[in-house]
Amino acid sequence: MPFIPHTPEDLRAMLERIGIPALDGLFDEIPAGLRLHKPPAVPPALGEAEVARLMARRAVPERRTLNFIGAGAYEHHIPAAVWQLATRGEFYSAYTPYQAEASQGTLQVLYEFQTMMASLAGLDVSNAGLYDGASALGEALLMAVRAHRGARRVLMPATVHPAYRRVVRALVKHQGIEVIEVPYCTDCGHTLAEALEPYSKQEVAALVIPQPNFFGVLEPVDDLVNWIHARGGLAVGLVNPVLLGLLKPPGGWGESGADIAVGEGQPLGIPLSGGGPYFGFMTCKAALVRQMPGRIVGATLDKDGRPGYTLTLQAREQHIRRSKATSNICTNQGLMVTAATIHMALLGSVGLRRVAAASCARTQALAEKLTAIPGVSRLFAGPHAHEAVICLPASSSDVLRSLLQRGILGGLDLRVDYPELGHALLVCATETKLTEDLDCYAEQLQAALQDSRVSPC
Amino acid sequence: MxxxxxxxxxxxxxxxxxxxxxxxxxxxxxxxxxxxxxxxxxxxxxxxxxxxxxQKNFSIDTQFYPLGSCTMKYNPRACNQLAMLPGFLAAHPAAPEAAIQGLLACLYDLQEILKEVTGMAAVSLTPMAGAQGEFAGVAMIRAYHDSRGDAERTEIIVPDAAHGTNPATAAMCGYATREVSTDREGNVDLAALRSAVGPKTAGLMLTNPSTLGVFEPSIEAIRDIVHGAGGLLYYDGANLNAILGKVRPGDMGFDVIHVNLHKTFSTPHGGGGPGAGPVGVSARLAEFLPVPVVAKEEGGYRWLTELERPRSIGRLSAHGGNVGVLLRAYVYARMLGREGMARVADYATLNANYLMAELARAGFELAFPRRRASHEFIVSLKNLKETTGIGAMDVAKRLLDKGFHAPTTYFPMLVSECLLIEPTETESKETLDAFVAAMREILEEAHTRPELVKNAPHTLPVRRLDDVKAARDLNLTWKPNPG
Incomplete structure (x- = not known):
């Protein structure tokens, strides 16, 4: 029997010790009318080799593609050691480290992770991880409202990832929190402090500041932090951890720094994997640590005075505080965080900065090649990170379909979420794309445009 | 270092x-x-x-892990290897559906398998953990009442033995929590439940078998009381392993459930995640399921999003949830197959009842000696604590010295000095016997060498850690020596 070690003799001996004649007797407290009398209608069992064949067939895409989509999930090189180490059984099959003495490996990894993330963000403390970037943003806003103790209104620039905005709405809507969307400047592609003025007379708990924003454009973070702090609200940075190797950390924004910084951890060694599992991270100023959701690891001493690590500040959490907890969360996506810690240790600050700089350079080069094609233009002129918006002289969905036939995942269609931009694509090239890949995209785009009916952007 | x-x-x-x-x-x-x-x-x-x-961790791959309510069963290596096939790992979440048909087929099939084994009408795979599944479930209960213009329902009822996530989730969905008591045999007190329900009742959250390790025999009466008051029934799937293929939450009358794939479907716990907490619902709640869900249509598989599901409670993750975890669960479900589902419950329950009987023989006191164990059971060390000063935490730490992970301690809080023990179906009789022998030794030590137990563990990388110091002198990040 797969994964069940009992021999017929074991079964007989065990039933005898329990004092019942057959397995069925174990279920005699379940009302008879509810019991199932036939196996569920699911497919019959497959052996390991059969299921391996099935999965191998399903894992192979119909054609090989070059990926130029980013939009919150980025294709970076992952060192071989990262997942070979993370999938060691001692990490892979361990439980949440409640029994600290039997979990020093995981706990120390988390302590190292917290140190790395706090430093990357330029803030005092980090938790041990959350589900993903979008839900981390939702948790950050709930936290900001708790910490503010007055306003239940938060400002959300329209330059924040559209899916993140949806997740935030789903997570906060039952707690009487108003999420106000702030329009962006359609010329420069970022939020202007002027756009916030209509809210300057209202009490606001927090302003979200994405850096870079969804379009890859760099926001005027110093101005935005200063604006919200002048009005007594908290600044919540939404950042890409790889780009933090290059960009000014949230703790250094404006005169007094962002209060909370969160983001998607996937770029730190986590495969794209169809959208998950990834992990979210959250860092903040020391004064806010008791409002933080999620697991937090602290260093302490054992009975003999030796250093060790343990989960701490658990009085915030659901298993102690129940309905008064900061969140119902009880995971920190531990395995993903373990992989990310190893990834950062292998790359170091120099490696991380190189990945960030190379990705920015690749995207810049891609945008130049694409906009050399007649009719293709670039939106938003200011400073960019590793994404760019290009505008097409033909239907964006038709062009993407045609590019897929040519082996190119050409970017994210912005038509649904930003119809005001016309037929626009969000494109990304990380350090994994070579010059020949960029040339290939440009050639195929040119061909795809020749195929489709050209209309003005 | x-x-x-x-x-x-x-x-x-x-x-x-x-x-x-x-x-x-x-x-x-x-x-x-x-x-x-x-x-x-x-x-x-x-x-x-x-x-x-x-190597400083305990793990399933290295130790027996009888952690109650956590279902620490073997995580098959094939599940990991097949979920990490390069084609799956390279799939971008925003890739066109045409480029990821094989991946979507796996997800669709998993939805269908979960529908069948839980008896629910529709499933969404997106919640990224059990607690997020709970959030989705209670949010759907709220959406259902709101859709009927029924705004008076402000309370979620939970048994006092419930997981802490239940009341925490109710609060996140804007509900007050009302607790109902448990009777001496570990069942929901029906009289207390009857007086708790009313026009304010939005729903009841129930784990069955409960966190006390017993099946709730009055489940049909509970269903009628809650439904009679206009409330909905939420099934916390934490203990689904005990009844897989034996009885279905849908047939018990539950309206909403979540399933912990990292428990029943053997995806790894990973030292604290990632898990996955798919939700299932009865037909009247299907339109509220979180998006995206996978649909099978003539041309192939596709995501259904907010556009096709305007009444959805919305999106819980930027993409489609913990896809890699879902793939592991799918591989596991296919290897179990039709015949294997009920076998999980059979042998998980066999192991629990065997271990319970043997520990009782060894002199341990059972919390519910007249009851059949489900996949887990509770030992109370109240008397041991009174006579020797050795409590549940001491026994737990001493077990670590003997090479066993500790059972769950001090949960549920209803039973003092409790050990909640769940062996799972993947452990052999020899392992269970070795555990009983270790427990016998500890019982003996508690009487003859209590200091040895009280100061345990002795053989791990660290001895008992100072939790009070950790919380008082917060040290959450390493700082370079200024010298």
Whole structure:
């Protein structure tokens, strides 16, 4: 029997010790009318080799593609050691480290992770991880409202990832929190402090500041932090951890720094994997640590005075505080965080900065090649990170379909979420794309445009 | 030793990073001035460091892990290998559906399998953990009442033995929590439930078998009381392993459920996630399921999003949830197959009842001696504590010395000095017997050498840690020595 070690003799001996004649007797407290009398209608069992064949067939895409989509999930090189180490059984099959003495490996990894993330963000403390970037943003806003103790209104620039905005709405809507969307400047592609003025007379708990924003454009973070702090609200940075190797950390924004910084951890060694599992991270100023959701690891001493690590500040959490907890969360996506810690240790600050700089350079080069094609233009002129918006002289969905036939995942269609931009694509090239890949995209785009009916952007 | 203490300037080789390029022309005010505190180590340094750290963990692969309510069963290696096939790992979440048909087929099939084994009408796979599944479930209960213009329902009822996530989730969905008591046999007190329900009742959250390790025999009466008051029934799937293929939450009358794939469907716990908490609902709640869900249509598989599901409670993750975890659960479900589902419940329950009987023989006191164990059961050390001063935590720590992970301690809080023990179906009789022998030894030690137990563990990388100091003198990040 797969994964069940009992021999017929074991079964007989065990039933005898329990004092019942057959397995069925174990279920005699379940009302008879509810019991199932036939196996569920699911497919019959497959052996390991059969299921391996099935999965191998399903894992192979119909054609090989070059990926130029980013939009919150980025294709970076992952060192071989990262997942070979993370999938060691001692990490892979361990439980949440409640029994600290039997979990020093995981706990120390988390302590190292917290140190790395706090430093990357330029803030005092980090938790041990959350589900993903979008839900981390939702948790950050709930936290900001708790910490503010007055306003239940938060400002959300329209330059924040559209899916993140949806997740935030789903997570906060039952707690009487108003999420106000702030329009962006359609010329420069970022939020202007002027756009916030209509809210300057209202009490606001927090302003979200994405850096870079969804379009890859760099926001005027110093101005935005200063604006919200002048009005007594908290600044919540939404950042890409790889780009933090290059960009000014949230703790250094404006005169007094962002209060909370969160983001998607996937770029730190986590495969794209169809959208998950990834992990979210959250860092903040020391004064806010008791409002933080999620697991937090602290260093302490054992009975003999030796250093060790343990989960701490658990009085915030659901298993102690129940309905008064900061969140119902009880995971920190531990395995993903373990992989990310190893990834950062292998790359170091120099490696991380190189990945960030190379990705920015690749995207810049891609945008130049694409906009050399007649009719293709670039939106938003200011400073960019590793994404760019290009505008097409033909239907964006038709062009993407045609590019897929040519082996190119050409970017994210912005038509649904930003119809005001016309037929626009969000494109990304990380350090994994070579010059020949960029040339290939440009050639195929040119061909795809020749195929489709050209209309003005 | 921390990885930072291994760091030496100039040691990094950066062969895993791209070659340096001229830095992008960005305004200096937007750039980082000081590098982050990341170590500079060789690849071997890092590999050795993290390998050694892993060896300081207990894990299923190395130890028996009888952790109640956590279902620490064997995580088959095939599930990991097949979920990490390069084609799956390379799939971008925003890739066109035409490019990821094989992946979507796996997800669709998993939805269908979960519908069938839970008896629910529709399933969404997106919640990223059990607690997020709970959030989705209670949010759907709220959406259902709201859709009927029924705004008076402000309370969620939970038994006093419930997981802490239940009341925490109710609060996140804007509900007050009302607790109902448990009777002496570990069942929901029906009289207390009858007086608790009313026009304010939005729903009841129930784990069955309960966290006390017993099946709730009055489930049909409970269903009628809650439904009679206009409330909905929420099934916390934490203990689904006990009844897989035996009885279905849908047939018991539950309207909403979540399933912990990291428990019943054997995806790894990973030292604290990632898990997955798919939700299932009865037909009247299907339109509220979180998006995206996978649909099968003539041309193939596709995501259904907010556009097709305007009444959905919305999106819980930026993409489609913990897809890699879902793939592992799918592989596991296919290997169990039709015949294997009920076998899980059979042998999980057999192991629990055998262990319960043997521990009782060894002199341990059962919390519910007249009841059949489900896949788990409770031992109370109340008397041992009174006579020897040795409590549940001491026994738990001493077990670590003997090479066993501790059972769940001090949960549920209803039973004092409790050990909640769940062996799972993947452990052999020999392992269970060895555990009983270790427990016998500890019982003996409690009487003859109590200090040995009280000061345990003795053989682990650290001895008992000072939790009070950890919370009082907060040290959450390493800082370089200023010297």
């Amino acid at each position: 921390l990885i930072f203490e291994l760091s030496r300037p100039g040691r990094g080789s950066f062969h895993q990073a791209p070659a340096p390029v001229p830095e992008p022309q960005l305004p200096p005010a937007l750039l980082r001035a000081l590098p982050p505190l990341l170590p500079e180590v060789s690849e071997l340094d890092a590999v050795r460091h993290y390998t050694r750290l892993s």
